[in-house]
Amino acid sequence: MPKNLYYPNKAKIIFIEEQAPGMRLFGIRFSDKNIHQSFNFVPGQFVFLSLLGHGEFPVSISSHPNEKDCLELLIRNVGAVTGALFGLNVGAEVGIRGPFGNGFDIRKLYGKDLVVVAGGCGVAPLRSLMKGVLIERKKFNKIYFLYGARTPKDMLFKKDIQAWRKQCGVYLTVDEPDSSWKENVGLITTLFGSIRVDKAAVAVTCGSPAMFKFVLVELKALGLKDSNIYLSLERRMKCGIGKCQHCTCGDKYVCLDGPVFAFSEIKENPEVLL
Numbered sequence: 001m002p003k004n005l006y007y008p009n010k011a012k013i014i015f016i017e018e019q020a021p022g023m024r025l026f027g028i029r030f031s032d033k034n035i036h037q038s039f040n041f042v043p044g045q046f047v048f049l050s051l052l053g054h055g056e057f058p059v060s061i062s063s064h065p066n067e068k069d070c071l072e073l074l075i076r077n078v079g080a081v082t083g084a085l086f087g088l089n090v091g092a093e094v095g096i097r098g099p100f101g102n103g104f105d106i107r108k109l110y111g112k113d114l115v116v117v118a119g120g121c122g123v124a125p126l127r128s129l130m131k132g133v134l135i136e137r138k139k140f141n142k143i144y145f146l147y148g149a150r151t152p153k154d155m156l157f158k159k160d161i162q163a164w165r166k167q168c169g170v171y172l173t174v175d176e177p178d179s180s181w182k183e184n185v186g187l188i189t190t191l192f193g194s195i196r197v198d199k200a201a202v203a204v205t206c207g208s209p210a211m212f213k214f215v216l217v218e219l220k221a222l223g224l225k226d227s228n229i230y231l232s233l234e235r236r237m238k239c240g241i242g243k244c245q246h247c248t249c250g251d252k253y254v255c256l257d258g259p260v261f262a263f264s265e266i267k268e269n270p271e272v273l274l
Ligand SMILES: Cc1cc2nc3c(=O)[nH]c(=O)nc-3n(C[C@H](O)[C@H](O)[C@H](O)COP(=O)(O)OP(=O)(O)OC[C@H]3O[C@@H](n4cnc5c(N)ncnc54)[C@H](O)[C@@H]3O)c2cc1C
Pocket: 046, 055, 056, 057, 058, 059, 060, 061, 073, 074, 075, 076, 077, 078, 079, 080, 081, 082, 083, 121, 124, 125, 233, 234, 235, 236, 237, 259
């Protein structure tokens, strides 16, 4: 029988970590060992997390495929289903279907300078990518990780980012500093003055459409080609598998063709940066 892509598999919450106000990292393990072992994905893909009686929502996978213990999902409490999830404890049952979407093709980044640009919650799929890139560090030239959050308290994955400093250039910025903040203050665009990359560099970015507009200007100023700039987009989704049309963006389905697009593929589409 063909696999039913709408069918969620039972899974359990195995840890909950407070990351920032209203943001938690959930460790999720499938209840069926065979499903757990055979579940595979690439960085940049997403799953649907469901709660009986509440509904479901798409969420990026923040862990790396090599981390077999559990899936890690970074979730912001914004609405009906995420709100219900935040009321649960370790051991509670959830449903997971997926993985969906294309994810990042890491081979296209090999041998080049790489600039990863994350805004706020956009760091969720990029953490998975960064982990993958740093496992294969020697296959890349310079690597820069640029990340902006509203305040120091809103910075996510602080421990990971601290560890990445040993292997790549890390530049952080906030809009509203506190007395402990020692790094940059200002929009993410103010970090670009600190980096030097080759014109053949590749960039990967995830954040709000407003951030994309400004980041694209900086990446073009560095001389990057549109085909070497990858954006991970977010759209409201229902099915995740190209059936409902909720996620369409011009002629593209963000759930099927994306969520990762080269800018050259979508730049003629006026909806992309809305
Ligand atoms: C590919 C992808 C990856 C994602 N990854 C993550 C992730 O890693 N972490 C994360 O926290 N979130 C992620 N999201 C976003 C997440 O799916 C949404 O925040 C989701 O809506 C939360 O579900 P909810 O039921 O709790 O919120 P909802 O009740 O759906 O509300 C969410 C927000 O949308 C507004 N809203 C509700 N209905 C509508 C509507 N019809 N039109 C416009 N606005 C509406 C609400 O006011 C609220 O601000 C991702 C989304 C996509 C598409």
